[in-house]
Amino acid sequence: MNTFFTAFFDNLPQVLSGLGVTAQATVLGALIAFVLSFVLGLMAGHHNIVVRGVSRTVVEFFRGTSLYVQLFWLYYALPLLTGYQLSALFCGVLAFALNFGAYGSEVVRGGISAVPRAQWEAAVALNLSPYQRMRRVILPQALAQMIPSFTNLLIQLLKATPLLWLISAADLMTVIQQLRDRTGESLVAYLTLLVCYFILAYVLTLLMNLLERAAKARLGQHTGTGGLFRSRSAASVESVPVVGGGA
Amino acid sequence: MNGSTFDWGAAGDVLPLLLHGFLTTLLATVLGTLVAAVLGLLIAIARRTPTRLVSVPVRAVMEFVRSTPLLVQLVGAATVFSSVDPLVIGIIVLGIHYATYTSEVYRAGIDAVPKGQWEACRALSLSPRRTWQAVVLPQAVRNVLPALGNYGISMFKETPFLAVITVQEMVFEARDYGSEHFAYTEAFTLAGLIFLVASYPTSLLMRKLEKRLGH
Numbered sequence: 001m002n003t004f005f006t007a008f009f010d011n012l013p014q015v016l017s018g019l020g021v022t023a024q025a026t027v028l029g030a031l032i033a034f035v036l037s038f039v040l041g042l043m044a045g046h047h048n049i050v051v052r053g054v055s056r057t058v059v060e061f062f063r064g065t066s067l068y069v070q071l072f073w074l075y076y077a078l079p080l081l082t083g084y085q086l087s088a089l090f091c092g093v094l095a096f097a098l099n100f101g102a103y104g105s106e107v108v109r110g111g112i113s114a115v116p117r118a119q120w121e122a123a124v125a126l127n128l129s130p131y132q133r134m135r136r137v138i139l140p141q142a143l144a145q146m147i148p149s150f151t152n153l154l155i156q157l158l159k160a161t162p163l164l165w166l167i168s169a170a171d172l173m174t175v176i177q178q179l180r181d182r183t184g185e186s187l188v189a190y191l192t193l194l195v196c197y198f199i200l201a202y203v204l205t206l207l208m209n210l211l212e213r214a215a216k217a218r219l220g221q222h223t224g225t226g227g228l229f230r231s232r233s234a235a236s237v238e239s240v241p242v243v244g245g246g247a
Numbered sequence: 248m249n250g251s252t253f254d255w256g257a258a259g260d261v262l263p264l265l266l267h268g269f270l271t272t273l274l275a276t277v278l279g280t281l282v283a284a285v286l287g288l289l290i291a292i293a294r295r296t297p298t299r300l301v302s303v304p305v306r307a308v309m310e311f312v313r314s315t316p317l318l319v320q321l322v323g324a325a326t327v328f329s330s331v332d333p334l335v336i337g338i339i340v341l342g343i344h345y346a347t348y349t350s351e352v353y354r355a356g357i358d359a360v361p362k363g364q365w366e367a368c369r370a371l372s373l374s375p376r377r378t379w380q381a382v383v384l385p386q387a388v389r390n391v392l393p394a395l396g397n398y399g400i401s402m403f404k405e406t407p408f409l410a411v412i413t414v415q416e417m418v419f420e421a422r423d424y425g426s427e428h429f430a431y432t433e434a435f436t437l438a439g440l441i442f443l444v445a446s447y448p449t450s451l452l453m454r455k456l457e458k459r460l461g462h
Contacts, residue, residue, distance in 0.1 A: 064443040064450075068407035068418060069435055074430035079252075159316040166411065173319060180326075190323030194315040201314035 004185035008192065011179060018175030019196070025089060025171065026158050026204075033157070034150070041108025042134075055105065061194025062102035067160060071095040075167045083218030088169035092161070100157050104150065112138060130175035144215040151208035154203050162197075172196060257430040258437060261421070265437055268420035269445075272406045275338055275416060279406075280399040282342025287349030287395075291357060294350070313347040313365070318408050320344060325412035337409040345398050352394040356387035364449065393457035398448055404442065 007014060043055035062070065073094055081086040086094070115138050123133040164171040175194060180189035216222070293305045312320070321340050325333055360383050368378040410419035421438040425431035 037458065061443065061449060064404075064446045065439040066404040066407055066442045068405070069421075069439040069442060072418070072422070072431075073435040073439060076425060077435045080429070081433045110251045155314065159314075162318040164315045164317075173316075177322075186323070190319060190326065193319050194311070194323070197315045198311055 003183045004179065004188045004192070007179045007183050011175075013236075014026075014175050015172070018170055018172040021089060021164065021170055022158075022161050022172040023042055025092045025096065025161050025164060025169070026200075028093045029100065029161075030154055030157055032093065033100035034151075035106055036097060037104025037150075040101060040105035041112065044105060044109045045112055059102045059105050062098050066189050067095060067099040068163065070099060071163055071167065076192035088164060088167045091167060092164045092169060095120075096160060099155050099160075103153055103156075107149040107153065108142075108145050110149075111142035115141045116143055140218060142216070144212065145220055147208060147212040147215060151205060151212075154204055156209060158197065158201055158204060211231075253436070254430060254433055257428060258433040260384050260428075261434045262437060264420045264424055265417050265434070265439070265441060268415060268417035269441060271293065271334070271414065272403070272409075272417040275321045275334065275341065275409055275414065276399065276403045279336045279341035279345065279402050281394070282338060283345035283349050283398065283402070284395055285341060285367045287348035288353050288384075290346060290350035291353035294354065295357070309350065312344060316362045317344050317405060318411065321408055321412055327385050333409070333414045337406075337412060341402055341405070341409075345402050348394055348398055349391075352391045352398070353387065356391040357383060358384045359390060393453055396453045396456065397450075400446055400453065403446060403449075 004199070040055045040059055043051050044059070046055075071091060074086065074091040075088065088100055119137055119141065120133070123137045129138065161171060162173040165173040165177065175195075176189055176193045180186055183189070262265070290305060290309060291368055294302050294309075296302050317340070320343075321337065324336050324340050328336060364386070365378070368382050373381070406416055407418035409416050410422060417438055421431075421434035425434040
């Protein structure tokens with residue numbers, strides 16, 4: 001048991017750099033997925049059937065084909081087709097963004113359609129342009145509702161990042177696996193790795209809960225501090241139409 | 248193979264292998280869902296016991312399993328229990344991981360049973376066992392079936408993880424063939440399409456079922 005932790009602390013720089021890769025993949029993947037969620041989600045609510053159809057097709061495609069296969073396709077198959085090899089981290093970010101963007105679009109769609117009809121009507125009555133309507137009235141209300149589901153997806157994304165190990169990006173899992181190979185302490189090594197992910201998940205949840213509180217405060221709905229540490233990783237069964245890891 | 252085009256010959260070669268692997272994928276999904284459905288119910292009931300000695304540790308373990316990556320759990324379990332068949336490990340780990348999600352579904356379903364039903368059971372002095380068996384569960388389970396189905400579909404899309412612990416399911420076959428013949432494009436494209444073809448109608452069906460049971 002001691003040998004693993006000795007190795008862990010002796011190689012702290014590598015561990016931290018692995019942690020950095022994992023964090024980078026999570027944050028970049030999540031940011032692009034977030035943008036994509038809005039693009040696809042708003043397209044899904046568009047009055048033009050072609051626009052709606054494109055969004056539907058893209059979403060079903062990326063949700064239906066398994067993240068794992070998408071990642072492998074980008075890493076192994078794309079270079080054979082195009083001659084370009086994307087870096088492992090880039091493949092990971094791209095695959096996470098496309099997959100979770102597809103899941104997120106449902107969150108956006110659901111959040112927008114949950115804003116009461118009267119709000120739309122009031123905005124029209126006040127002669128707001130479609131852009132102003134979205135930006136000033138609908139989105140602020142929808143966003144506060146979407147955050148718990150986005151938290152859920154963010155944790156799922158974090159949980160998908162160990163896939164980077166399979167395409168040999170030097171993420172946290174890769175580094176800890178190397179330490180395990182060197183020390184032979186399987187049980188301790190994997191438990192440590194799990195604890196690391198657990199802490200990361202909790203930090204992300206806490207940040208997202210703070211964000212939700214801020215979004216609600218902007219709408220004049222103040223919430224107590226009690227719920228800040230509440231875990232959200234499976235709470236949104238009702239709010240996401242087809243739930244799940246997306247992996 | 249010049250590699251810049253889709254080779255239909257290779258595609259024809261790899262398809263039977265993929266379909267064979269697909270059977271293992273399906274088997275793992277069905278058995279994993281079964282484990283998750285049963286274990287999830289047990290967790291949900293354990294979390295409702297009045298003894299905090301039971302409910303608090305159960306909650307802590309559940310929270311931990313749910314917040315950590317399935318891939319790490321799989322690889323860890325397969326390494327620590329290296330003498331057990333990887334498929335068995337895969338099914339158990341998938342089942343446990345998803346049980347932490349299904350238990351929430353059950354919890355919501357159980358909470359939705361009106362309080363008056365519990366009180367009526369108490370008034371009739373039914374044993375706890377009878378209360379669950381004859382009154383609460385029949386009402387709760389009907390409402391949770393669509394959500395359980397959705398988790399089954401998610402699990403299906405995560406079964407490729409099993410390839411990592413050398414279970415010979417579809418993605419394992421795709422990788423194997425791809426590396427041997429340098430035909431990743433054909434292998435992974437087809438594997439992706441098989442997933443799509445299998446999961447899309449299922450999710451449509453679940454949505455329909457959800458609508459019928461829901462409103």
